[in-house]
Amino acid sequence: MAYRYIPARQIACKPQSFDSVGAVCFAAAIGFLIYGVSTASSGNGWGSAQTWIPFVVSGMSLLILLRWEFRHPAPFFSVHLMRKPMLGVGLAVSLLSFALANVVLVAAPFYLLAFARIDHAMLGYVMTAYPILLAVMGPLAGGLSDRYGPKRLIISGLGAMGAGSLLMVLFLNSLSLPGMIVVLALFGTGMGLIASPNNSFMMNHTPAAYSGVMGSMIALTRNMGMVLGAAIGLGLLSGRAGGSLQHEADAFYMIFMLNLILSLVALGVFVLVTLKSRRLAASGIDS
Missing domain, CATH: 1.10.287 (Helix Hairpins)
Incomplete structure (x- = not known):
């Protein structure tokens, strides 16, 4: 083909x-x-x-x-491409969004086994909330991005991930099983709202001569985010899984608080860069 x-x-x-x-x-x-x-x-x-x-x-x-x-x-x-603020922030969002999602994906099974006390079969069903919402929102977000632009969708996606992290921080010791499904669904929704629109956002600001290079950098940041997210999640849990319930709770609190901070930082930086770019565009300056 x-x-x-x-x-x-x-x-x-x-x-x-x-x-x-x-x-x-x-x-x-x-x-x-x-x-x-x-x-x-x-x-x-x-x-x-x-x-x-x-x-x-x-x-x-x-x-x-x-x-x-x-x-x-x-x-x-090709670090020279990152001198363009819109490309730099787009790559940062790509890396951080995949890192945020994978931190949760590696930590959630341990949390559910420790606090929800469910068996492994039910665990598998609960974890499907993330890929189902990702599969639904991905194509939908791609179409909406072409019609209305990618910026609002990216902001909404980062907000959904931040909301999921905030729920875990606030209700760590009392979150019910349906509540955990909602958290996973928020992360799946957030990733679906970010992935395609962010790709479109970056490619729209990439010179045609560097489209292949930018495509490889997007793939690179995705893989870096997945690896770093898994390493951070497992690293923070290392030595605490299987210990006292309070030690495990402290580890999960640290993980989801870190996720919340990173999602807010990514959201704030993206909004500031896009607002600055809009002002420069209004002045006739290419960003």
């Missing part, structure tokens, strides 16, 4: 060497970050050398990556 329907394009370009330094720095930055998060709660705590040394190495690798990529003619990670 791809061979039949995707039109062929002849693109004249000079062969360029692979950016191996950028690839190594990027792998080091992500790898050490995930390693640090994953081992933070495994006995030594967040303040131990085994925890913060990976974070330091990750930060140094990121700084080297940024300096290198700005100078390389064919960078592994």
